[in-house]
Structures are given as C-alpha cells and as structure tokens.
Amino acid sequence: MTITPLATLEGVTRRYGDVTALDDVDLRIEPGSLVGLLGPNGAGKSTVLSLLQGTRCPTTGTVTLFGGDPAQAVNRTRLGSTPQETALPPTLRVGEVVDFVGRHFADRVPTAALAEQFGFGDLLRRQTGSLSGGQQRRLAVALAFVGRPRLVLLDEPTTGLDVDARRTLWDAIRRQHELGATIVLTSHYLEEIEALAERVVVLGGGRVITDARLRDVLGLVGIHRVRLRSTDPGAVERLAGVVQASRDGDAVELDVRDADAFVRDLVRSEVPFTDLAVRGATLEEAFLTLTADARADVERSAA
C-alpha cells in the first residue's frame, strides 16, 4: 500500500542569484514521521522549510503540501511552525497568548491540555516577558501544536537553551510525536537529532547526502569506537583496520571499520590489554564521515 505523503519536494532546485541553495532535492514526509534535517551552516535546511511554508518558491521542481501548492494560504491551514526566533508579546499572560493563537483554529487543543503536555500548567498566569528563555521557547513550540496541525516544522527548536531546558523541550516534542504529530526539525545539535529523530536527512552543499533511518545512518558508516588500556599502545595502534587513534598514557581510543575483526586481531597479536570497550559511532561521528565522503566526491568530480 502506498502512503500518501503530507509534503514532497521533487527535483527541487532553489537559487538565490548565483548561489544554488538546493540542487535537485527529493524529499517525502510521511504521516506520523519525525524527520531530522541535519547539515552544516548553509547546507540548505532553512530553504527546505521556507519552501514547505510557501514563503519561497522553487526555481525548478515541484513542492507540495497536503497535496496542494504551499504558496496558497488555503493549503497551509493545517501546518504548524516555529521560527528560529521567539517573539512573544511580553505583557500578555501565557494563558492569554495560548487562547489568542488557539482562537484562529476551528478545532484546537484546549489551553489546559496544551499546558499540561508542555509542562507549563503552573505558568499560565505569568506574563511571557517574565519567563526564562527555556520557558519562552517551550511556549513558542507549544503554540505550533495548538491548532492540531497535520505537520509541524521546527527550525532549530532548542538553539540557545541550556541542557536542562533542552531536555525538557525534547520530552515535550517526543510526547507530541507519540500523540501522532508529524514533525520535521532542523538542528545544529547532533545529539538533538539523535535523541528525537527516527529518520535523518543529511544535507550538504544543497544536496541530499543521505536519507535513511537513524539506526541505518549510524550503521552506514560502520565505524566503531574502541577503548582499552595497554602497556604497549603503539602496537595496538599499528593493528590492521585502525582508522584513527588517540592516546592518553596507557589509555587508547581507536576508530575501527570492523570491530569484530579488530578484536580478533588484538587477541591474536598477544599485545597486553585491559578494560576493552566497543561501541557504535555517534551521529556526530557518522555525520562527519558522511560529509567528508560527500566533499571528497565533489572534489573528485570537479577534478
């Protein structure tokens, strides 16, 4: 059975003068998914969101939102979004802001229910200007969900927040997803994508470098990080399959392509070791390898 996507980009190229921000990009957002859009500065993430919001048009290619053209307001009524900047009227109370925004929708989440989902039930009578940065951000993200949107776009939702505020907001976003929301989020924080997204779209230089399930992206790179202690760290580093190594006294940290083969070689070599630990690559490690591979491809084709 084919699932009808909520939004699509087909063969989309977007230029700003001489700059090609997106180059022949295909993307499908399926209902119920939580998609992380990841990429370095200037990769084209915000351009993707602005095309879906209908605030920009593709130079070539087609963008659809709920089957229609996002540039037409009627097709955006079930779209929720939070821009990068939080701008709340400082003298209005939290409850008043939620009611004000909620009144624009025929079927809205009641204020008390939304406040409970986002953990600001005790702040409803506070003026928004008196909230902390994390609380303001949580409110701004909550507002994107008040009209029961079919799709929510979050542009770097936790930028500038401290660790605790970020985690609280992650929990709230995860909860919305569990309640059935479809969410696309961009982030500079790799651990944010790792904590939230099921699917990762890595953009680099305006192209989709990879579009896969999070665990497949991590598996795609295949690098494992090995930690151990050895009285002969140099011998450990010289074993086959070591991509890179660093050392602190007798503690050695290695990236290896095939962890099983490495451990077999290590045991066979009879180099003394203790405290062996092996784990898969983090998204950050996978991401760096993927973008480095893409850069090498671009350089090869340019040459």
Ligand SMILES: Nc1ncnc2c1ncn2[C@@H]1O[C@H](COP(=O)(O)OP(=O)(O)OP(=O)(O)O)[C@@H](O)[C@H]1O
């Ligand atoms: N209005 C504009 N005029 C000219 N160039 C632009 C404009 N908007 C974006 N660009 C360029 O298009 C490219 C993609 O920008 P975009 O903002 O989509 O990337 P991004 O991945 O969101 O970056 P960041 O993480 O820094 O927000 C960049 O080279 C950027 O400089």
